[in-house]
Amino acid sequence: MVPKIIFEGILWGGIYALVAMGFSLQYGVARVLNLAHGEFIMFAAFSSLSLYVLFGISPLFSLVIVSLGLGIIGFLLHSTLFRRLLRSSPSSAAFESSSLLAAFGLLFLIQAVAKIIWPGLPWRVTFLAYPITILGVQVLVNQVVALSFAIAIALAFYFFLARTRMGKAIRAAAEDRATARFMGINTNRVLALCFGLGAALAGFAGVLYSMCYSVSTTMGMDQTLMAIIVVVLGGLGSIPGAFIGGMILGIISQILNWTEPVLAMPAFYVIFIILLLVRPTGIMGKR
Amino acid sequence: MNIATFTSKRFLVPGVLVLIVVLLATAPLYTRPGTVPLMTTILMYVILAVSWTMFSGPTGYISLASAAFFGVGIYTSALLFKQEAELLPLPAVILIGGLVASCFAIIVGLATLRLRGIYFTMFSFGLLELARRLIQYYEFNITGTRGRYVATIGVDTAYYLMLAVVVATLLTAYLIMRSRYGLAMQGIGKGEEAAEHMGVNTTAVKVITFAISAFFMGATGALVATRWLYIDPTIAFNLNYSFLPLLMAIVGGVGQLYGPVIGAFAFAYLRYALVSIAPYYFMLIFGGIMVVVVVFLPGGLASLIERGRHRLGGVTAKLWKGGQAEQHANT
Numbered sequence: 168m169v170p171k172i173i174f175e176g177i178l179w180g181g182i183y184a185l186v187a188m189g190f191s192l193q194y195g196v197a198r199v200l201n202l203a204h205g206e207f208i209m210f211a212a213f214s215s216l217s218l219y220v221l222f223g224i225s226p227l228f229s230l231v232i233v234s235l236g237l238g239i240i241g242f243l244l245h246s247t248l249f250r251r252l253l254r255s256s257p258s259s260a261a262f263e264s265s266s267l268l269a270a271f272g273l274l275f276l277i278q279a280v281a282k283i284i285w286p287g288l289p290w291r292v293t294f295l296a297y298p299i300t301i302l303g304v305q306v307l308v309n310q311v312v313a314l315s316f317a318i319a320i321a322l323a324f325y326f327f328l329a330r331t332r333m334g335k336a337i338r339a340a341a342e343d344r345a346t347a348r349f350m351g352i353n354t355n356r357v358l359a360l361c362f363g364l365g366a367a368l369a370g371f372a373g374v375l376y377s378m379c380y381s382v383s384t385t386m387g388m389d390q391t392l393m394a395i396i397v398v399v400l401g402g403l404g405s406i407p408g409a410f411i412g413g414m415i416l417g418i419i420s421q422i423l424n425w426t427e428p429v430l431a432m433p434a435f436y437v438i439f440i441i442l443l444l445v446r447p448t449g450i451m452g453k454r
Numbered sequence: 455m456n457i458a459t460f461t462s463k464r465f466l467v468p469g470v471l472v473l474i475v476v477l478l479a480t481a482p483l484y485t486r487p488g489t490v491p492l493m494t495t496i497l498m499y500v501i502l503a504v505s506w507t508m509f510s511g512p513t514g515y516i517s518l519a520s521a522a523f524f525g526v527g528i529y530t531s532a533l534l535f536k537q538e539a540e541l542l543p544l545p546a547v548i549l550i551g552g553l554v555a556s557c558f559a560i561i562v563g564l565a566t567l568r569l570r571g572i573y574f575t576m577f578s579f580g581l582l583e584l585a586r587r588l589i590q591y592y593e594f595n596i597t598g599t600r601g602r603y604v605a606t607i608g609v610d611t612a613y614y615l616m617l618a619v620v621v622a623t624l625l626t627a628y629l630i631m632r633s634r635y636g637l638a639m640q641g642i643g644k645g646e647e648a649a650e651h652m653g654v655n656t657t658a659v660k661v662i663t664f665a666i667s668a669f670f671m672g673a674t675g676a677l678v679a680t681r682w683l684y685i686d687p688t689i690a691f692n693l694n695y696s697f698l699p700l701l702m703a704i705v706g707g708v709g710q711l712y713g714p715v716i717g718a719f720a721f722a723y724l725r726y727a728l729v730s731i732a733p734y735y736f737m738l739i740f741g742g743i744m745v746v747v748v749v750f751l752p753g754g755l756a757s758l759i760e761r762g763r764h765r766l767g768g769v770t771a772k773l774w775k776g777g778q779a780e781q782h783a784n785t
Contacts, residue, residue, distance in 0.1 A: 200576070248749060265748055268744070269745055272742070278737065279741060280738065283735070403572075436584045443569060
């Protein structure tokens, strides 16, 4: 039983990590606390299932289509809505609260659209749902596939940020936007790209989630809540922190789910409060 | 006679306010049946939106925890105001509901209001979920029940009590706005470090106002529970009671006291009119309006009204001056 719980925990951890990395990127660089992040995940999950049911497109293929689509939507959202807010805000604190409110409006919008398109009960589609045994643990193939994709995407994303020129530009813009601009970085494009990348990561997480679990139009809120807790655990704006935090919470959540499911959320909250009081910058955050 | 005397705030505003209160107080006498419950609901949203604005408006600390305090009020009422034996009279229950919510707010505030606004928002987002799960756990594992029945009161009684709470909320919000506290909070919103250097004990100001705003949310919850007959954690701790007041306040405009009131009236009515015909389209409309207001009209509807009033003031002044000049020319 224990290896099984650990495996499920790592799987959940991988999904949480993707969710939190997108959320962290959107706040860390673009300074938008995207309360609608979970709704993007929900939207991606339903889109992937619809493509599978209607056209028979494999979720592995829609992983690319859906994320690309969401990424473009995110990019456009930032370059229209949030850029305008950024220009009209007197200070960065003012932008943080007004962008939060705009994201809150988006939460309502996206959820309403999803409820109109996909009304009714939660969806569940069986995809590659046959068991195999790895290291003596019996698991489902779709779970193994989802986990390996989650880790691969997270690693690819980390190396994109750490090694490429664009990644350097993103890190520079996160550090100090004004100076980055003086160095010849098109910060407007970088910020929009980050928001788009965050949305694309939500897309990956949503599609992988829909491969293994049932999805409902109200699942977005829980995802956002998880993202918030993971990001506070790992440090707001830190990408490795989001990954490690996601893994830790994934495993803890599965252990708690097995022993006392109702107490999982309160337990996270206790962690959350202790962290806020002891180390508000998170385990990987900078002072 | 000067036309400006009538348009000046000194006579006009108190006069209109008294008229509105009288009209609202006599409403059960002449309205159709069914209107009073609707108006009670609208007034409930007015309280939630105004008390949300009381704290979050000037300070800019966006709270998503209204529903948690509202739910605490509901549960307090369910514990104290039972069908079989009414332990306490209703006004006392309302008061206690508010006080319990305040205490809860003080604990939460002390833990989170020292930190930056963004952490506070993130924390408040999940507070509701925490309260709901804890009560669920308690009911399921310790008392072995789910949900409770609350004694009911008449439609008109509920309406009058709600109206009283509305008046109390608006008065408190007005007094806070005009006091040193209000000024200190605006300072926190504009620049927290600067306010601290000016000698404002920012944490104390924030925690106290947060507790006061929670008081009214809890009191409303305690009152509303008596109209709902049955409550359980999912009904009492509903996310909508966090989200809708915020939406109403922002769209109405947090800069003026009447902003959230207008927002609450408009949205509560819109929700009532649309929720049975098109339950999801109304969410779509709300979300759309929210985004449009945040981007294009940061002051909300109230800023439109203020702008209109200034223009109108200018026009009447010009007319008055023009008339005087004409008289001079005639003589």
